[in-house]
Amino acid sequence: HIDTPSVLYMDGVSVSFDGFKALNSLSMFIAPGEMRAIIGPNGAGKTTMMDVITGKTRPDSGTIVFNNQHDLTRYDEADVANLGVGRKFQKPSVIESLTVFENLEMSLKGGRSIWQALMHRLSGAQKEKLDEILELVNLSDRTHHLAGDLSHGQKQWLEIGMLLGQEPQLLLIDEPAAGMTDEETMKTAELFKTLAKKHSLMVVEHDMDFIEALDCKVTVLHEGHVLAEGSLATVKANPQVIEVYLGR
Ligand code: ADP
Numbered sequence: 001h002i003d004t005p006s007v008l009y010m011d012g013v014s015v016s017f018d019g020f021k022a023l024n025s026l027s028m029f030i031a032p033g034e035m036r037a038i039i040g041p042n043g044a045g046k047t048t049m050m051d052v053i054t055g056k057t058r059p060d061s062g063t064i065v066f067n068n069q070h071d072l073t074r075y076d077e078a079d080v081a082n083l084g085v086g087r088k089f090q091k092p093s094v095i096e097s098l099t100v101f102e103n104l105e106m107s108l109k110g111g112r113s114i115w116q117a118l119m120h121r122l123s124g125a126q127k128e129k130l131d132e133i134l135e136l137v138n139l140s141d142r143t144h145h146l147a148g149d150l151s152h153g154q155k156q157w158l159e160i161g162m163l164l165g166q167e168p169q170l171l172l173i174d175e176p177a178a179g180m181t182d183e184e185t186m187k188t189a190e191l192f193k194t195l196a197k198k199h200s201l202m203v204v205e206h207d208m209d210f211i212e213a214l215d216c217k218v219t220v221l222h223e224g225h226v227l228a229e230g231s232l233a234t235v236k237a238n239p240q241v242i243e244v245y246l247g248r
Contacts (some may be wrong), residue, residue, distance in 0.1 A: 008028065072162050084167070133161045173192075174193075
């Protein structure tokens with residue numbers, strides 16, 4: 001499709017619901033190892049954008065290419081995940097009655113039932129990976145605590161750790177900072193900067209302090225397409241962006 005290496009290439013993607021264009025010729029390019037923040041008012045199309053990338057919604061038209069080779073519009077959700085696209089919804093979905101360790105253990109074994117997963121032993125390499133993830137997501141001192149006893153922020157980190165077990169190349173993360181304390185929010189920004197050394201990230205977020213801490217390129221969505229793109233300072237100074245956020 002294109003010569004430049006890209007993790008995600010979207011061109012002219014449109015989706016209508018009963019004649020209403022939730023995405024209206026959306027185009028975007030995410031480079032390998034790039035972190036991108038996505039902002040935009042309610043109804044801008046952020047969720048629909050993640051739905052079309054992950055195969056949950058099929059676009060009416062347009063191109064979505066993963067890794068310069070896979071046409072994602074042809075795959076369903078499970079296949080997109082297997083290709084290496086991890087999605088984190090806003091609400092954490094950890095298993096509260098299992099420990100942090102057991103939740104991670106299950107994610108590393110993937111696809112089995114809880115009981116099969118708990119009976120199955122981790123390989124040496126998987127154990128190392130699990131320790132690495134625990135360290136990365138700031139949960140080493142909570143290894144044997146029940147997930148249900150974690151703070152909201154810690155549950156979000158655990159779920160991100162569980163996604164990492166699948167070794168995704170691209171992570172789509174929906175409003176991670178919502179409901180977090182200021183300290184958790186800043187630790188999450190640090191975590192994402194570390195993750196961006198190995199993965200590409202798309203982070204949908206409303207919290208401007210968090211986005212500032214991410215220190216990455218920002219895309220502003222409005223009415224299903226890209227209204228502005230650039231540093232946070234640049235898009236904040238854009239008259240059209242100001243109009244969209246303040247002029248309503
Ligand atoms: P955001 O996540 O930026 O708030 P959404 O992608 O959820 O925006 O929604 C974009 C627009 O599409 C909204 O006006 C919403 O009402 C509409 N929409 C989203 N999903 C559906 C659906 N399944 N059926 C009908 N309308 C939808």
